[in-house]
Amino acid sequence: MENVYITIVLAPLIGAIVAGFFGGRIGRRGAHSVTIGGVAVAAVLSLWVLSRFIWGDAAVFNDAVYTWMVSDGIRFEVGFLVDKLTAVMMATVSFVSLMVHIYTIGYMADDEHNWPHGALSGKNSYQRFFSYISLFTFSMLMLVMSNNFMQLFFGWEAVGLVSYLLIGFWSTRESAIFANLKAFLVNRVGDFGFILGIAAVGMYFGSMDYAEVFAAAPEHADTQVQVFGGVSLMTLICILLFIGAMGKSAQVPLHVWLPDSMEGPTPISALIHAATMVTAGVFMVARMSPLYELSETALSFVLIIGATTAFFMGLIGLVQNDIKRVVAYSTLSQLGYMVTALGASAYAAGIFHLMTHAFFKALLFLAAGSVIIAMHHKQDIRDMGGLWRRMPLTWVTALLGSLALIGFPGFSGFFSKDAIIEAVGASHVAGSGYASLLLTAGVFVTALYSFRMYYLVFHGRERMDEHTKHHLHESPWVVTLPLVLLAIPSVFIGWYTIEPMLVNDWWVSGDWNPIVVAHDHDTLHHLREHWEGQAAFVHHGLGALPFVLAATGLTLATIIWWLFHKWNPRIDEQLQALGGPVTRILQDKYGFDDFNQRVFAGGSRSLGRVLWTTGDRAVIDGAIVNGSARSVGRMAQRFRHLQTGYLYHYAIAMIVGLVGLLTLFVTL
């Protein structure tokens, strides 16, 4: 099996290298063929691996490929751990990536027009883009297939690098290169915690290997470390690791980079900033469940951060007018749901939502991209409307995606979101009441912003200018095919996979259980014990509060942005004006950006300047270095007077010296 796994990761890498270094020679067609070929190999093999775990009797694979180095008795290796959790992630990542690769052929077709005339970096930008997304696929697969903490960090940072390159892909746009620097630095703040967490693991477990660390973890359940007084080791490790996840999975307050990352081309917003990379944090915490289960403090921390993100970021989605930013805030909010699930020890539900979300959110982004192509790269939803007539396929798939997102009964998002809300409701860690409240209210917000966008884009009056309207048409098949292929799982995957993922003990293979839940943290037990099939679950859901809220939100959105909007196109503006200060706070995104810009960015620059001008220049160079040079000079000026040239001066000096030395020797 090792060869299969190596092929899965290397195929996209080879594609990336070929398209990246020989893009000019093999041309556009060559570049997209080779990268799509590579990713297709990875996708097919990943699906095969998953199918062997589902229907076959695939064994868990846990082995090193090569030893990176050995130091101090700790082996640092590069290797794979493939169990069912990994297999699900591999299949999701490679499938979505394949769809995005195909879609990119259409989306980036006219990319050279996006560069200033004569810019050399615009040349072969099409090939370069394919190279980057294949490189991303490689990095993400290395991340999820890792069997140790070091390689996890490798993948972690590598996806960050590709994200950096892709957000700043249109490098002549000031906003893009601001956004990519911001994304990288905010992620680095998270990684700062992450690497300390890894260091803590290395110190106390003497190993980087997951299996060894997990096996030894229970022994350290009561270990205390001195940080601020005594802290439980497990709490320390888990919170430090989670800080990394807060960066990568954009949780408050490290979420600020994700909305700005929309400066990148839309295919990568779908792949990296919605479906896969940003879920790495969720995957990581689920992977570390044997550690997190040992610290309720950490779980509670995770829960509160996740719920805060889920609700408050969703609210911002209500006042955004850029089609991609609405979807971006929706992503933040959904990531919050996943993270909250982790905090409630419902890791399986978190991963389940991760998977369904990957499909419907990739779908929504790609549909948004399809709209953006048709609109000639205009993204303001106030200037859209009525697109359903012109772009039927995009319209239907976007509708299906939106329904999945708001958790419409029977759609994939319904199963995963309801499971999370139920699990959080059953949780007893501190803050679970707060989380439960916010998640439930969040369902209403989700329905409202999703369908506000949906109606403003696809229904109502056509508000675009004549030129744009004239050229409106459905996108080519390379764009719509991925939409259709993603719409299918967005609708059905929840129905078909909820049983194995949440109800049966499917995750366990042999004596290896990737998702460990302590008995008293088992928040999914209610779901499991009362399970009577999907239909009953849907039926039950129809009478529950989340559905009522979603339905209310949907109805309200329909009334406001469809019915009212028809005879009063300024209704959206008026409603926002009505909101007054609340709207302003939301438009300011709670002031996070201003605060960071002023305090962290501005503060560090001022601090640097002060340290440099006073510390380095004034004190060290001015006072000490040049100062001592000056004082040597001054001393020399004085001593010069001793050398008078008069013989009797020297004679006296000699006598004084002689007497002095004699006294010294005599006394000694």
Add this chain to the structure above:
Amino acid sequence: MNELPLLTLTIWLPIIGGLVVLASGDKEKELSKWTALAFAILTFVVSLGLWIGFDSSTAEMQFVERAAWIPSFNVEYYLGVDGISMPLIVLTTFITIFVVIAGWEVITYKPTQYLAAFLIMEGVMVGVFSALDAVLFYVFWEAMLIPMFIIIGVWGGPNRVYATIKFFLYTFFGSVFMLIALIYMYFQSGSFSILDFHTLELGMKAQTLIFIAFLLAFAVKVPMFPVHTWLPDAHVEAPTGGSVILAAIMLKIGGYGFLRFSLPITPDASASLDWLIIALSLIAIVYIGFVALVQQDMKKLIAYSSIAHMGFVTLGFFIVFTIVMNPNVSGGSVMGIEGGMVQMISHGFISGALFLCVGVLYDRVHSREIADYGGVINTMPWFGAFMVYFAMANAGLPGTSGFVGEFMVILATFRADFWWAVLAATTLVLAAAFTLWMVKRVVFGEVKNDKVAALGDLNLRERINLGVLAAAVLALGLWPAPLMNVMHATVENLVEQVRVCKLPAAERGDCVLPVSERVALSLNQE
């Protein structure tokens, strides 16, 4: 050893080469250049023999050459390498090739003398790394200043006189104290052999004074805060090749000195004063990180970045004592030193490459100011790719060599103290901030002015230069094991040596470190 005297060859081949090039003069420029390149490559090939023939299972000195030099003072021509010095020698011969290539057509004023200076410099630096006799070491150590002084002073920028004087006085100031310490130890041991110094019994007071004397010498070279201010000035004024040698090799000599002298000769003083080094290292990482952020001059920025990165080296070396003394932790001390070593090698590649990158721009536009650039990638895509790559390596991206050393040192530091590790880990944010912010302003964006619009991309010579360094950075990042294996035995032996209490029997009660039974015994027998 038996066959070829490889170390002597590696030292004297480039020096002779330098003299040959010097003698040939500027008349046959092309021929002299090719001669210089041939000598540089030949030296590198010879030094590869050291790597290939190296026995990594032992901590003993290898390729030893020993002959009397000044018998009346027991001074010897005594050379040898172990797992610490051998990689540094190969780094030196490797980097010199790129310096020769980089100066190829850029230096128009007395080009042969320029190349000769670098070849001689190379031989002298290899001498520093391989000398096992204190006087020989000291001679090479001081001799190193002369070519560098000339390189900056002759081919430097407008403010070169201030920079050279500052550089010379700063470093000379430190080394004088080292000389006194070396002479003191000669009187104690009757020998100038550095290995004899390692087994010398020294009282706490003597150790402390020796430690401080060494510290003054090495801290200036590294350079450590607060004796670092000569470096930005020297870099700014130095020609590209000078900057590369300065950053890639000369700074490493300070780090090497700590491992060869301070730790094994004065372990007790080091243990009681380690807090000082650790504090200075952490200041270097954090304070200098902020200072680097606001630099307007690319070379200054990279110079400050070097100081911050070298902070990891000294941190890794001196974290050992806290770990050894911490009863809760087993192991970890080796990782700090090995991490510092890897950091030195890696920093040699990365800072060298970054200075070459700045050189590429400077050769075309004659400015180092960040503000004079913008959107360079639009006219120089190859250059942009390399610059982003090396910037990422400088920010410690995993998969590049920049990650390995920092990762190991952070892991080791965590074993010593949580908060130290927190401070050290700030480099993840700071290094990324100052490096990538520079990249944003220089490489990305719209073409800023006519000069940038007129830029031509890298030529073949520059592409080879940067390409080979890029490959080295990647190779070390993806598979550091070969380098680590070379130094394991030596570093483990060093840690063992550091645990020995060197205090005379009367002061044994004051031993800071636990005297490990076996080692203390062996010391007594001597």
